Every structure is written in structure tokens, then in C-alpha cells.
Amino acid sequence: xxxxxxxxxxxxxxxxxxxxxxxxxxxxxxxxxxxxxxGAEVITVSLRRENPRERAGQAFxxxxxxxxxxxxxxxxxxxxxxxxxxxxxxxREIFETDWLKLEVIGDDETLQxxxxxxxxxxxxxxxxxxxxxxxxxxxxxLAERLVALxxxxxxxWGAPIGSGQGIRDEAxxxxxxxxxxxxxxxxxxxxxxxxxxxxxxxxxxxGVLLNTAxxxxxxxxxxxVAFRDAVRAGRRGWLxxxxxxxxxxxxxxxxxxxxxxxxxxx
Amino acid sequence: xxxxxxxEEHEVPEGITIGQLLRRLDLDQAVCAVAVNAEHVPRQQHDxxxxxxxxxxxxxxxxxx
Numbered sequence: 501x502x503x504x505x506x507x508x509x510x511x512x513x514x515x516x517x518x519x520x521x522x523x524x525x526x527x528x529x530x531x532x533x534x535x536x537x538x539g540a541e542v543i544t545v546s547l548r549r550e551n552p553r554e555r556a557g558q559a560f561x562x563x564x565x566x567x568x569x570x571x572x573x574x575x576x577x578x579x580x581x582x583x584x585x586x587x588x589x590x591x592r593e594i595f596e597t598d599w600l601k602l603e604v605i606g607d608d609e610t611l612q613x614x615x616x617x618x619x620x621x622x623x624x625x626x627x628x629x630x631x632x633x634x635x636x637x638x639x640x641x642l643a644e645r646l647v648a649l650x651x652x653x654x655x656x657w658g659a660p661i662g663s664g665q666g667i668r669d670e671a672x673x674x675x676x677x678x679x680x681x682x683x684x685x686x687x688x689x690x691x692x693x694x695x696x697x698x699x700x701x702x703x704x705x706x707g708v709l710l711n712t713a714x715x716x717x718x719x720x721x722x723x724x725v726a727f728r729d730a731v732r733a734g735r736r737g738w739l740x741x742x743x744x745x746x747x748x749x750x751x752x753x754x755x756x757x758x759x760x761x762x763x764x765x766x
Numbered sequence: 767x768x769x770x771x772x773x774e775e776h777e778v779p780e781g782i783t784i785g786q787l788l789r790r791l792d793l794d795q796a797v798c799a800v801a802v803n804a805e806h807v808p809r810q811q812h813d814x815x816x817x818x819x820x821x822x823x824x825x826x827x828x829x830x831x
């Protein structure tokens with residue numbers, strides 16, 4: 501199934517539905533190994549000031565570039581439309597991509613995205629031809645606004661960034677799936693365990709973007725494999741059609757032809 | 767003249783261009799993007815001369831989620 505279950509996002513056809521972040525790994529070598537193990541084809545990166553004495557950015561890029569993945573730069577740290585546009589233009593120049601993960605934080609405690617700034621920044625970016633991947637809450641009205649502007653991708657959180665709490669409100673994700681069947685729907689943030697990723701896929705999401713759950717695992721490479729398999733399992737479950745839950749129990753063995761000791765009861 | 771690179775004061779030759787500054791700092795232009803006074807300056811315009819008190823930001827790829 502993996503061979504034929506491709507999907508298109510941001511104008512590119514992908515085979516893997518697991519997208520991966522590049523932060524918080526124990527070492528660059530470990531990052532590379534984990535990313536290769538999980539089979540991701542898209543990697544998120546950020547832009548930061550380059551200290552000429554350390555050249556950390558150039559060293560980091562040398563580790564990532566050779567992986568040959570699609571790069572999804574983010575706007576982490578931006579606090580205004582103007583900052584977003586400047587960073588977006590700089591990212592486009594360096595990475596030669598129109599893709600952009602639009603991330604604007606509105607609350608320092610929960611790291612909840614700012615929905616108002618998100619909409620204004622998305623509009624400005626779309627006008628400049630960027631393919632906007634908005635990191636958002638699971639708010640259906642916000643999603644409506646972003647889709648109306650021209651966003652083909654929606655990236656609701658499952659829970660706050662880095663919290664590992666999993667999907668806190670399945671009903672809201674399910675609603676997003678039902679309302680926006682044509683959008684690429686990806687859970688971004690809050691995934692802590694492979695079962696969370698599988699659940700997101702079972703709910704009909706097109707993919708999962710995660711970072712900390714793999715990078716901070718005791719064995720990031722082993723966890724990368726676990727997430728790869730979980731995303732595939734959840735996707736297969738969604739495609740196969742989950743049974744509807746029932747309020748009561750229902751015997752799975754047939755009632756016809758019960759053994760003799762039940763015959764008197766019938 | 768004095769310019770600010772990442773909020774730090776630096777003395778640079780009068781009329782230095784952005785490209786010359788990057789070479790002076792030994793930074794690879796292909797892996798950096800430059801903003802002057804918070805505005806991105808595309809690579810094709812790196813022959814532009816800096817002016818005194820310009821605020822220069824040089825961004826490069828970094829880990830991110």
C-alpha cells in the first residue's frame with residue numbers, strides 16, 4: 501500500500517505522511533540517522549542569525565542538505581506581519597522554495613498560535629506566491645478563513661508544542677476533516693507517542709509533523725521507526741474504514757448453533 | 767564607518783558592499799540571506815553599499831520544528 505498511497509501537498513507528490521523537525525536531537529549524526537529511519541521526505545528548519553565566529557548555521561545546513569529532503573522553513577520567532585515577510589523572503593532565497601510553515605506564537609505559556617496575526621500574515625504571504633503551511637489551533641472558523649484566503653494546507657495542533665499530550669480534542673479534528681476534505685490536514689505539535697500519530701491518521705489526517713517525540717526519546721532512531729510504522733498503521737485504518745463505536749457490548753461469535761447446554765434457555 | 771551587525775557595533779570601510787562584508791566575515795553567500803534595517807536585500811543586490819549606522823542581519827539555516 502505504501503507504494504500507491506501517495507499524496508500531493510504544496511505541489512509535490514510525497515510517499516511518506518510523516519514530516520519531521522530538525523531540532524533537539526542529541527547530535528547532528530543522530531538527527532540524520534533518525535530522519536532517514538523514519539522515511540520522512542519533508543524536514544522543517546528555521547532561520548537564525550549566523551555568528552561568523554561559529555558558523556553554526558553553515559555546519560547545520562551541511563548535515564541537512566545531503567539528506568535530499570524537501571525543506572519546509574518556518575517563521576518561528578516572528579511577531580509581526582513585517583517580520584514574517586522578511587524571514588519568508590530570506591528563506592525563499594536560501595532554500596529555493598515557496599513553501600513556508602507560518603508560525604506566529606500568541607501566548608508564551610501555551611505557545612498557542614496567534615489566530616489574528618496568522619490570518620493577516622497568511623494573506624500577505626499568499627499575495628507574494630508563497631505556499632503557506634499555517635500552524636494553527638483546531639478552530640474551525642480560523643480554518644475557514646485560511647482556506648478562503650487560499651491555504652491548501654491546514655496544520656492544527658493536537659496539543660501545545662513540545663507537550664507530548666497527544667490529541668486533546670478529537671471531535672475538533674474530525675470536524676476539520678469533514679469540513680475541509682480537499683485541504684491537506686496535518687497535525688502539527690503535541691504528538692508524544694506513536695499511538696497519538698496513529699490516532700491522528702485514523703481520524704483522517706493526511707499527515708503528522710513532529711519533532712520532540714523523536715528527538716527527545718531515549719533512542720531517537722528506534723522511536724523514528726516506531727512513528728513511521730504508527731503513521732502507516734493509522735493511515736491504513738482510515739482507508740479501511742473504522743467500525744462505529746457502540747454503547748453496549750455485541751457478541752462477536754454467532755448465536756446460531758450454540759452448544760447443547762444452552763438449548764433449554766432458548 | 768560604523769554599522770551594526772546583529773546589534774553589535776563593527777567598524778567597516780566606507781562604502782563597503784553587502785557582498786564584500788560577507789566575504790570579509792568569510793560567510794558563504796549561498797547559505798546566508800541578508801536584511802538591512804529589517805528589509806531583505808536579495809542576493810542580486812549584494813553590490814549595494816552599506817551606509818553608516820545600517821543595521822545588518824545575516825540569517826542562516828538552523829534547527830527548527
